[in-house]
Amino acid sequence: MRLSHFIRWCNEQEIDNINELTGRKLHQYRLWRKRDGNLNRVSVRTQLSTIKQAIKLWESIDAVEPDLHEKVDIPELDKGENARSVMIEANQADAILEHLERFEHASRRHVIFLLLWRTAMRTGTLRSLDVDDVDLKEGYIRVVHRADYGTPLKNKSGGERYVAISDETCYVLEDWIEHLHPGKRDDHDRTPLVATNYGRISKSNIRKQTYWVTAPQFVNEECSCSSSPHAYNSIHECDDAVSPHALRRGAITHMIRSDVPKEVVSDRADVSSDVLDKHYNEMTEKEKMEKRRGYLKTI
Incomplete structure (x- = not known):
């Protein structure tokens, strides 16, 4: 309805x-x-x-x-804006990560944004992770479907996988786990990777943290919306802030633009090739043409 x-x-x-x-x-x-x-x-x-x-x-x-x-206050859209075009760009993500590294290193907010951007995982996947799922020596995160313990994956057992992480990401996670993690356990006696003082973080908290860091004010830039000044509890009102899904879309598009093979992106982000092309590949038609040109220079 x-x-x-x-x-x-x-x-x-x-x-x-x-x-x-x-x-x-x-x-x-x-x-x-x-x-x-x-x-x-x-x-x-x-x-x-x-x-x-x-x-x-x-x-x-x-x-x-x-x-x-x-x-009825209906928001205006920019020319050409549609449901597929709302995402974060790589240069904006880099600026946010630089700000977080400098001023909020290894904070909960830093961990949330870093993992969402570097792994393109869903909000529910991020929330499902335990400290024990992280192997800092080998450099990977294990993603597990635990429906009976409060953290199901969207694609259930089909979404289980190992996600490689860089040395830089490992350093941040190590500092978070060793020095800033609140040490709280959830209702199933598990230690969440992204924990608050009350236990496992909620999806709404992840969304709010993402809205906060993607609002232009976070990196000292001007906002184009009429919601000013921005307060943490009303940051969702900012039209320039984006959701975790827009972050996932931007991360996937960035991997594709960086010539990461489609099957690698598909496995890493837990998304089929068909869905990848239909909903997540935000390359323009000209970008797609230029990428094809690179494989057809002798033709």
């Missing part, structure tokens, strides 16, 4: 009659839905457009105040 999220929000807000809706409440719904669904601007625009059409219908039967649909 296309209005299911809106109905859920109304229930949470104890809105029993749609004639209680106002422009202010619709704005609150927009912020809630972006945060709750981990949505980019494209998805927010699509879902709010659905709400706007529904409100027009309700107006026609006098179920809501007149012209309420005009108060």
